[in-house]
Amino acid sequence: MKSVFLFASVALCALSAPALAQDANPQPAADDAAADPLGMNEIVVTAQPRAVNKLDSSVSVSSLGAAAIAEAAPRTTAEIFRSIPGIRSESTGGDGNANIAVRGLPVASGGAKFLQLQEDGMPVMQFGDIAFGNADIFLRADQTIASIQAVRGGSASTLASNAPGGVINFISNTGEKDGGVVMATAGVDYEDYRVDFDYGGHIDDKTTFNVGGFWRSGEGPRDAGYTANRGYQIKANLTRKFDAGYVRVYFKHLDDHAISYLPMPTRVTGTNANPTFGSIDGFDIKSDTIQSAYFTSATGLDGQNNRRTTNLKDGMRPLVNAVGLEAVFDVADGLKLEERFRYQSVKGRFVSPFPAEIGGAQGIADSTGNYLANGSFSGGAAGAYSLQYATGPNAGKAFTGGANGLAMRTHLFNVDINDFGGFTNDLKLTKTFGDYSLTAGLYNARQTIDMDWVWDSFLMEVNGHNAALLNVMDNASGKVLSQNGLYAYGVPFWGNCCTRSYNVDYDIIAPYAAFNAQVGPVNFDASIRYDSVKARGDYAGATQAVLDVNQNGTIDPTETSVSVMNNGAASPVNYNVHYVSWSVGANYRVSNDLAVFARASRGGRANADRLLFGLIQPDGSVRKADAINYVNQYELGVKLRSGPFALFLTGFHAKTQEQNFEATSQRFFSRVYKATGLELEAAYRKGIFDLRAGATYTHATIAKDAITPANEGNRPRRQAELLYSFTPALDFGAARVGFNVIGTTKAFAQDNNQLVFPAYAQVNAFVNVHPVDNVEVSLNANNLFNATGITEAEEGAIVDNATNFVRARSINGRTISASVKYTF
Numbered sequence: 001m002k003s004v005f006l007f008a009s010v011a012l013c014a015l016s017a018p019a020l021a022q023d024a025n026p027q028p029a030a031d032d033a034a035a036d037p038l039g040m041n042e043i044v045v046t047a048q049p050r051a052v053n054k055l056d057s058s059v060s061v062s063s064l065g066a067a068a069i070a071e072a073a074p075r076t077t078a079e080i081f082r083s084i085p086g087i088r089s090e091s092t093g094g095d096g097n098a099n100i101a102v103r104g105l106p107v108a109s110g111g112a113k114f115l116q117l118q119e120d121g122m123p124v125m126q127f128g129d130i131a132f133g134n135a136d137i138f139l140r141a142d143q144t145i146a147s148i149q150a151v152r153g154g155s156a157s158t159l160a161s162n163a164p165g166g167v168i169n170f171i172s173n174t175g176e177k178d179g180g181v182v183m184a185t186a187g188v189d190y191e192d193y194r195v196d197f198d199y200g201g202h203i204d205d206k207t208t209f210n211v212g213g214f215w216r217s218g219e220g221p222r223d224a225g226y227t228a229n230r231g232y233q234i235k236a237n238l239t240r241k242f243d244a245g246y247v248r249v250y251f252k253h254l255d256d257h258a259i260s261y262l263p264m265p266t267r268v269t270g271t272n273a274n275p276t277f278g279s280i281d282g283f284d285i286k287s288d289t290i291q292s293a294y295f296t297s298a299t300g301l302d303g304q305n306n307r308r309t310t311n312l313k314d315g316m317r318p319l320v321n322a323v324g325l326e327a328v329f330d331v332a333d334g335l336k337l338e339e340r341f342r343y344q345s346v347k348g349r350f351v352s353p354f355p356a357e358i359g360g361a362q363g364i365a366d367s368t369g370n371y372l373a374n375g376s377f378s379g380g381a382a383g384a385y386s387l388q389y390a391t392g393p394n395a396g397k398a399f400t401g402g403a404n405g406l407a408m409r410t411h412l413f414n415v416d417i418n419d420f421g422g423f424t425n426d427l428k429l430t431k432t433f434g435d436y437s438l439t440a441g442l443y444n445a446r447q448t449i450d451m452d453w454v455w456d457s458f459l460m461e462v463n464g465h466n467a468a469l470l471n472v473m474d475n476a477s478g479k480v481l482s483q484n485g486l487y488a489y490g491v492p493f494w495g496n497c498c499t500r501s502y503n504v505d506y507d508i509i510a511p512y513a514a515f516n517a518q519v520g521p522v523n524f525d526a527s528i529r530y531d532s533v534k535a536r537g538d539y540a541g542a543t544q545a546v547l548d549v550n551q552n553g554t555i556d557p558t559e560t561s562v563s564v565m566n567n568g569a570a571s572p573v574n575y576n577v578h579y580v581s582w583s584v585g586a587n588y589r590v591s592n593d594l595a596v597f598a599r600a601s602r603g604g605r606a607n608a609d610r611l612l613f614g615l616i617q618p619d620g621s622v623r624k625a626d627a628i629n630y631v632n633q634y635e636l637g638v639k640l641r642s643g644p645f646a647l648f649l650t651g652f653h654a655k656t657q658e659q660n661f662e663a664t665s666q667r668f669f670s671r672v673y674k675a676t677g678l679e680l681e682a683a684y685r686k687g688i689f690d691l692r693a694g695a696t697y698t699h700a701t702i703a704k705d706a707i708t709p710a711n712e713g714n715r716p717r718r719q720a721e722l723l724y725s726f727t728p729a730l731d732f733g734a735a736r737v738g739f740n741v742i743g744t745t746k747a748f749a750q751d752n753n754q755l756v757f758p759a760y761a762q763v764n765a766f767v768n769v770h771p772v773d774n775v776e777v778s779l780n781a782n783n784l785f786n787a788t789g790i791t792e793a794e795e796g797a798i799v800d801n802a803t804n805f806v807r808a809r810s811i812n813g814r815t816i817s818a819s820v821k822y823t824f
Contacts, residue, residue, distance in 0.1 A: 037683035037690065038646035039063050040639065045121070046149040046169040047159040049439040049514035049527065050430060055639055056523050058585035058597035059154035060086065060650040062681055065147050068692065071727055072740050073764035073780040075221055075815065077141045081168065082742050083725050085681040085694030086152040086650075090718065090791040092809040094220070095229065095258035096137030096316045097350075099718075099792070100128075102152050102165035103696045104654035104675035105631065106716045110134065113660070114165030114605055114631060116156070120172050120250065122324060122342040122424050126447035126508060127162055127608040129660075132350040132415040133451065138318045139170065140254060143181055143198040144212035144235045146173045152679070153633045153652065157581045157603025158527040161443060161510050164581065164603025164631035174239055174248065175200030175208030185819035188779075192218035192229070192817065211236040220259050221782075221812045225293030225466040226313060231256030245329030252344075254320040257313065260352035261289055263794055263807035265408060265462050271800040272754045277790050277808065280462060282403030286788060286813030288464025290353050290410070294391040295460070295469055298412055300489055300549065303452025303501045305564045307549060310351055310414055317349040317417075334432040339425075346420035350413065356493055357409035358462065358805040361387055361399065364407040368459060369472045371492065372481040372557040386475055387459065390485040392468035399461065399470050406462040406805065407470060411455055411491050411498075418503070419450040428512075435518040439527075443510040449609050450503040452565070457488035481557045489549055490563025496542055499563040502612055504537030504573045521589040529581045533606045533627075538570040539616070573612070574620030577627040579604035585635075593642060599635045604628050610660055614668065629657040644686035650679045655703075670707050673716060675700035693726035702751060711751045718757070718792065720747040739765040739784070749808075750796030760789035762811060776821045786814040 040055040042063055054061055062084050072083045078091035078098035090099040090107070100112040107113070111129025117139055118124065125135040141148075152166040160167050180199030186192065193216065200210030213234040220228045237250035266285050270276045279285050295312060302308040322344035331337045357364070367377040369385025387399040387407060399407075428441030459470040459482065469485025481487070490496045514527035543566040549559055585599030607627055615626045637650035656673040677698035684691045700719050705711040722745040729738025743761035748754070766780040793808035 037685040047151040047156040058587035060152045073782045086679045116163035118169040142214040143196040157601045158529040175210040183821040188816040206241040222289040224291045228259035248326040252322040259315040266808040268804045283464035285810045343423040348417040350415040361407040390469040390471040416452045422446040439514040445508040499542035502539035507534040523587045526584040537573045540570040572620035648681040672704040695724040714753040720744040736768040749793040754797040
C-alpha cells in the first residue's frame with residue numbers, strides 16, 4: 001500500500017508522457033554549476049534519437065562527472081554505480097563480475113541481464129550477463145572519462161538491443177579542452193599503486209585528440225598474499241571537424257589482471273529473521289579472502305583435454321583491443337546522417353576458488369576420503385581418514401583444524417575466454433521538419449561467445465592469511481589419496497556438472513524508428529525496434545574417464561573418474577528469434593524550471609549462453625518463450641530546479657519475465673516479477689555547502705514461479721525495499737571535505753525469504769587540498785567505519801540459535817588511499 005501511495009503521489013504531478021544514441025560532443029556533467037545543481041541543462045546523448053537536455057527529456061537520467069566519481073571513493077568501476085539513483089550494484093566481487101540491476105528489475109543469477117554498459121555509445125558486450133564474462137570485467141574507469149550518463153528504463157528499450165532496463169554510458173574526453181592531468185594514487189593501509197594520465201587538445205582549429213589511461217599494481221583491498229591486481233589501459237581518439245559535421249576514430253587497449261572475490265566463509269548466529277553475520281576465527285570477512293600465496297597454480301586439463309597448468313594469479317584477465325569510428329554529418333537541409341562502428345578483439349580468463357562446502361575438518365576428511373576410496377561422499381567409517389597440509393610451511397604435517405577446526409571444499413572456477421570479440425554498427429538518418437523529427441536506423445552486431453569451463457576440486461583450511469591446501473590420508477594404510485590438495489579433476493560434489501565448452505556466434509540485426517515532436521511546451525516521442533537474433537555454433541559437456549592426468553604412469557585415486565570435454569559429441573546451436581520493442585512518452589515543460597513526464601515501454605532481451613544449460617533442443621532450436629524475456633515499464637516523473645535546489649522524482653511500475661540458469665547452485669529460473677516504486681535524485685548547492693542525494697524505494701514480488709511455486713508472493717532475493725546515498729561537502733576553495741553514505745535496508749538472501757541480510761550503511765570520506773596552483777592532494781576512505789554489509793549468500797536459511805557457517809560476500813572493510821594530481 002505504501003508503494004501505491006507513493007506512485008499515486010507522482011501521478012498527481014505528472015499528467016503527460018517519454019523519449020530518446022550518442023552525440024558528437026556531449027557537455028560534461030555540471031558538477032560545479034551552482035545554478036544548475038543536477039545539470040538539468042546537460043545534453044542527454046545516451047539512448048536518445050536526438051540530443052535534448054534533461055529538463056526537456058522524458059526519461060529518467062542521471063550524470064556523474066569526474067568530481068562526483070572521485071568523491072564516492074570507488075575502488076572498482078562497479079562501486080561507482082552505487083551512487084546512481086535507481087541502480088543496484090552488488091559490487092563485492094572486485095574489478096568485475098558485479099551484479100547490476102535497474103530499479104524494479106531482478107538479478108536472478110548474476111551480471112547485468114537487463115542493463116547495457118557502453119563506452120561512447122557502443123556496447124562493451126552485447127549481453128551483460130555472459131557467464132563468467134560480465135560486461136564490467138572488460139570496462140575500467142580512469143581519467144579519460146568526462147562523465148557517466150545512466151538512463152533507467154524508457155527509450156533504452158528501443159535505442160539499444162538487450163537493454164530494456166537501461167544504459168550506463170562512459171563518455172570519454174575528446175580534447176575539446178587543451179591540457180591534461182597526471183595522478184598518482186597509493187593505498188595507505190593496503191597495498192595498491194596506480195598512475196593515471198590524460199592529455200588532449202587541438203592539433204589545429206579543426207582537429208582535436210585525446211590520449212590517456214592507467215597503470216596499476218598491488219595486492220588489493222583484501223589479504224591475497226600476492227600481487228593480485230596488475231595491468232594497464234590505453235585509450236586514444238582523434239576528431240576532425242568539417243563544415244557539415246565531424247569524423248572521430250578511437251582506440252582502446254586493456255591488459256589487466258584483477259582478483260575475483262567469490263563468497264567467503266562466514267559465521268552466522270541468531271535467527272533467520274534476526275541474524276548476526278560475523279567472522280570466523282582466523283578469517284575476517286571484510287579484509288581476508290580464500291586466495292592464497294600457497295595456492296597460485298593448478299595442473300589439470302584444458303578445453304581440448306590437454307594437460308596444462310593454470311596461473312591462479314590471472315584472476316579476471318581481460319585482454320581487449322578495440323577500434324571505432326564515429327561520423328556525424330548534415331547531408332542536406334534538415335537531414336543528418338550518423339554512423340558509429342566498433343570492432344573489438346576480446347580474450348582472457350576467469351579463475352577463482354569457490355567454497356563449495358564449509359564444515360568440520362573431520363567430516364570433510366571422511367566424506368572426501370570415502371569418495372576417493374569408494375566413489376561416494378556418504379558412508380564409510382567415521383574417523384577413517386585424516387587431513388594433512390599439502391602446501392605451505394607445514395606441508396606434510398598433520399592438520400588438526402587450525403584456528404577454527406574447519407576445512408573447506410573448494411571448487412576452482414577455471415574458465416578460458418577464447419574469444420568474446422565482435423563488432424557493432426549503428427547507422428541512422430534523422431530528418432527534421434521544423435518542430436518535428438523522424439529517425440530511421442539500422443543496428444547490426446555480432447557477439448562471439450567461445451569459452452571453456454574446466455573446474456577441479458581441492459581441500460583447503462579456513463584461514464584468511466595464506467590458507468594452505470590439504471591432502472586426505474587413509475589412516476589404515478597411511479596412504480595419501482589426494483595430490484597437492486586436489487582430490488578430483490572435475491566437481492563430483494556437484495555431480496560433475498560444470499565441465500563444458502561452447503563456441504557460438506550471435507548476430508543481431510535491428511531496424512528501428514523514432515518520432516519526436518515539440519508542440520509548445522510538450523515534447524512527445526515514440527520509438528519502435530525490431531530485433532532479429534541468429535545463433536549458430538555448438539556446445540559440449542563432460543564425460544567421465546580414467547585418465548593419467550599427471551602423466552606419472554599410474555592411475556591415482558584422483559584419476560579414476562576425470563571430467564573430460566566430450567568434444568566428439570558436441571550439440572548444435574541453430575536458431576533464429578525475433579521480437580518487437582516499443583516506447584512512447586511525453587514531457588510537459590510547466591515553466592522554465594519545472595517539467596513533468598510520463599512514459600510507457602515494452603522492451604525485449606534475448607538470452608544468450610545461459611540457454612545452453614538445458615534449454616537448447618537436440619536439433620539446436622529453442623522455444624521463443626525461453627529465448628526472449630520482456631520487460632513492461634510505466635514511469636511518471638517530475639523535474640524541478642529552484643535556486644540552489646534541484647529534484648528529479650520518478651515513479652515506476654515494472655513487470656519482468658525471466659528464464660535463467662545459475663552455475664553455482666545448478667538451478668533454473670522461470671519467473672515473472674512485478675515491482676512498483678519511487679526513485680529520487682536531489683541536489684542542493686549554496687555558498688560553500690553542497691549536497692547530492694539519491695534514493696530508490698521498491699516494492700517487488702515474485703508474481704509467478706513455474707519451477708518453485710512456493711516462492712510466489714515472496715520478495716526477490718537480495719532486493720531491499722530502500723536503497724539510498726547522499727554526499728554532503730564543504731568547499732573552501734583551497735580545500736574540499738565531505739563524505740558519502742551508501743545504505744540499504746534489509747533484504748532476503750534467497751527467494752524462500754527466510755535468511756535476512758541486515759540493513760547497513762557504508763560511509764566513505766574525502767579531503768581534497770590545493771597546496772599550490774594546479775596541484776591537488778587527496779585523502780579518501782572507503783568504508784570509513786569498517787561496517788559489515790552482506791550482499792550475497794549461497795544459503796537461504798540457517799539453524800536458529802546455533803553457530804552456522806555459510807558462504808557469503810561482504811563489502812570490503814576500511815581502506816584509505818592518498819593521491820596527488822597535477823593538472824596542466
